[in-house]
Amino acid sequence: MTDQFEPTIIGFTCNWCSYRAADMAGTARMKYSPNVRLIRLMCSGRLDPTFVFKAFAGGADAVLITGCHPGDCHYVEQNYKALRRYLLLKRVLAQMGIEPQRIKLLWASAAEGAIFAAEINKYVEEVRALGPLHWGKSGNGSKPIVPDEAKESRTEVPA
Amino acid sequence: MTERIGVYVCHCGTNIAGVVDVAEVSRWAGEHLAGQGVVVSRDYKFMCSSLGQELIQKDIKELGLTRVVVAACSPHLHEKTFRNACASADLNPYLCELVSIREQDSWVHTDKSAATDKAKAIISGGVARVAHHEALEPLRVPIHPATLIVGGGIAGIQAALEIADAGYRVYLVEREPSIGGHMAQFDKTFPTLDCSACILTPKMVDAGNHPNITLLTWSEVVKVDGYVGNFAVTINKKARYVNEELCTGCGICWEKCPWKVTDEVFEAGLGKRKVIYVPFPQAVPKYPVIDAENCAYFLKGTCKACEKFCPTDAIDFTQKDEQITVEVGNIILATGYDLFDVRRIPQYGYGRLPNVYTSLEFERLSNAAGPTGGNIVLRDGKTVPKTVGIVHCVGSRDQNYNPYCSVICCMQSLKFAHLVHERTGAEVYNFYIDMRTPFKDYEEFYQRLLAEGTHFVRGKVAEITDFARTPEEEGRMIIQVEDTLIGKQRRIPVDMVILSAGLEPRQDAKEVGKLFGLACGTAGWFIERHPKLDPVATMTEGIFIAGCAQGPKDIPASVAQGAGAAARVLGKIQQKEISLEPVRASINEQQCSGCRICNGLCPFNAILFHEDRMVSEVNPALCQGCGTCVAACPAGAISGTGFSNEQILSQIEGLLLVNVNGKTTEAVPA
Secondary structure, X not given: OOOOXXXXXXXEEEOOOHHHHHHHHHHOOOOOOOOEEEEEXXXXXXXXXXXXXXXXXXXXXXXXXXXXXXXXXXXXXXXXHHHHHHHHHHHHHHHOOOOHHHEXXXXXXXXXXXXXXXXXXXXXXXXXXXXXXXOOOOOOOOOOOOOHHHHHHHHOOOO | OOOOEEEEEEOOOOOOOOOOOHHHHHHHHHHHOHHHOEEEEEEEOOOOOHHHHHHHHHHXXXXXXXXXXXXXXXXXXXXXHHHHHHHHOOOOHHHEEEEEOHHHXXXXXXXXXXXXXXXXXXXXXXXXXXXXXXXXXXXXXEOXXXXXXEOOOHHHHHHHHHHHHOOOOEEEEOOXXXXXXXXXXXXXXXXXXXXXXXXXXXXXXXXXXXXXXXXEOOEEEEEEEEEOOEEEEEEEEOOOOEOOOOOOOOOHHHHHOOOEEEOOOOOOOOOEEEOEEOOOOOOOOOOOEEOOOOOHHHHHOOOOHHHHHOOOOOEOOOOOOEEEEEEEOEEEEOOOEXXXXXXXXXXXXXXXXXXXXXXXXXXXXXXXXXXOOOOOOXXXXXXXXXXXXXXXXXXXXXXXXXXXXXXOHHHHHHHHHHHHHHHHOOEEEEEEXXXXXXXXXXXXXXXXXXXXXXXXXXXXXXXXXXXOOOHHHOOOEEEEEEEOOOOEEEEEEEOEEEEEEOEEEOOOHHHHXXXXXXXXXXXXXXXXXXXXXXXXXXXOOOEEXXXXXXXXXXXXXXXXXXXXXXXXXXXXXXXXXXXXXXXXXXXXXXXOOOOOHHHHHOOOOOEXXXXXXXXXXXXXXXXXXXXXXXXHOOOOOEXXXXXXXXXXXXXXXXXXXXXXXXXXXXXXXX
């Protein structure tokens, strides 16, 4: 292992397209950087912004969100909702002092294993150039972003 | 930690073990993840083999495992295998998690130590996630045996007959006054030159008379509620102003009606029809419709000729639109296509040059039951053309209009060329980009046309004009084209031009798609579940597509899809009930503030709002489990089974336990 910085990237995939693209990249033995760890969601629309903050708080250097191409969503149009959240997240992250490049949205159909692998390689290099995030280690960032107390207090709000 | 978790690392022969140090991974999981509840960690050559499965089952029984993590291949391959293995050892199948260290690790990485570290991270993510799994049961819903078919063209008729013949009720909805669709307008069908009406009308009659088919013509679907197996569909039956119980279809009314209008639908604007009419003589059902927009009674309050002459008193001017609701288990959409509007290519002169025809107009012109009785004549009604030009690919395979091939135009143009040649002896020029004759007996038909002496010019027509440059062009239309086979510009004078217009999705396909919860592709056709392996099912359970609604196709392919969709529906009906993956959203009413943000996010209308209690509720059978509402709820009141916040957040933590450089970070407090 050389001394070069190895970023850790959490990738969210859609069960119907990008997760299958990852499967396809595997079946076709396409090689890509081992820096990405994938999480399967049913849809990119499931992506709760909290997941992204949690990943950064836990030590990830970048987050990759992948979904079906526009118009191809398994759930009609939920990838557009992921797109909206992604655009908002970029702005929120910037306000929190995180470079907006540390989050990326990629459309990948189940047939696009090659694109998926190539984009991961490209992104790992981009994040490597950005350097480590060090967010989780400063202050009390290692604590969950949404404290449990906040969740409990919500229940008291009258319906 | 109260859970007792077993971790099973698969070698997959050398597929995984060749790159990942499986023994080390297994040892590490047993040691480092003990704090997370891992009580046993093993590696084995082939976990999916019966011996591998028995290993897991034995541990479940002997060690009292409450959760199982298998690190092997993609869940799309063996998730069912391991879930079933757990189920037969009396562990709820949904308490098992399969994580992929093959497709996502050993197969895509070459650095063995990095791959081993990644395998550890993936397993750590799986262990953290599985602790939050819940025991689930698949959802079982009964299937109503009736079927709704939307669109009474050949695809819809075929589907209706197949299902009705099997003994089940079919509601066939058609928005025009008669079933038959585009095929009823055609004269001949390629390549056999069968008379279209001769092969279609018997099927129409069968559908009309079938005891299991309820025909709902002059009707449109306005609302779809429910979910697979249990749809409630509201259909608007437009007022016919004719009592179907009393009408015998004798035809006296349309004989006596003194008012004529241009028939823009069935005769494609070439012929006229009465204001009370059936679109064509063999229409099914045989009852006429009064066109209220043009009827003298509705416009001026006088006339009523039809009422006076009707021998059975079937005319009823007081009739109103009627909404009926039918319950069905499955739906087939066979809504067909619209013709490309050739006016969008002004240089082809349609509408400006009288003797430029659309393909549908020519179908009516050549039809023995059409406005000219099958005589191929110019718009003046008597001149027989001496030279005819047929332009292929009008609006198709053109980046300015539709990039796709409309499939039928080459063969249709060949058919036109044959009919013109046969009936008028005229010289025929076909202008094509590529000749596409891919199916049974199609190429032979092309060869036959070549032998008949039809001229084929390979090139895209640039312009059709009446501006003559030479005396012999005077008074005729000139087709300007680059003949790409000889590399020359040509000007070919003709008397008649037929534009073989492409097929387009219905103008309202998007709205119809929304009504039924279907998506349209970039070109606008409904998207099938899988383009190759599942062409008639859709992503919405219980809704199938057939015919041109799915994409351009010819009659044999439409019939095949109609029958195929019917077979799929019959398969569902026979199962009597359907089990659905329990990946569903549910709302905690205590936490719901009634903000309704989730209501508008659901593309399946699965979230209903209770006005009285001011809370939203998810219908579990309608919910498809995408989880968008779960992520959007500002109160955190919605949870998604199978992919809950706790599961995902723990998995993120678990995945980050091992750095890429192999260092184990301190566990992040949960």
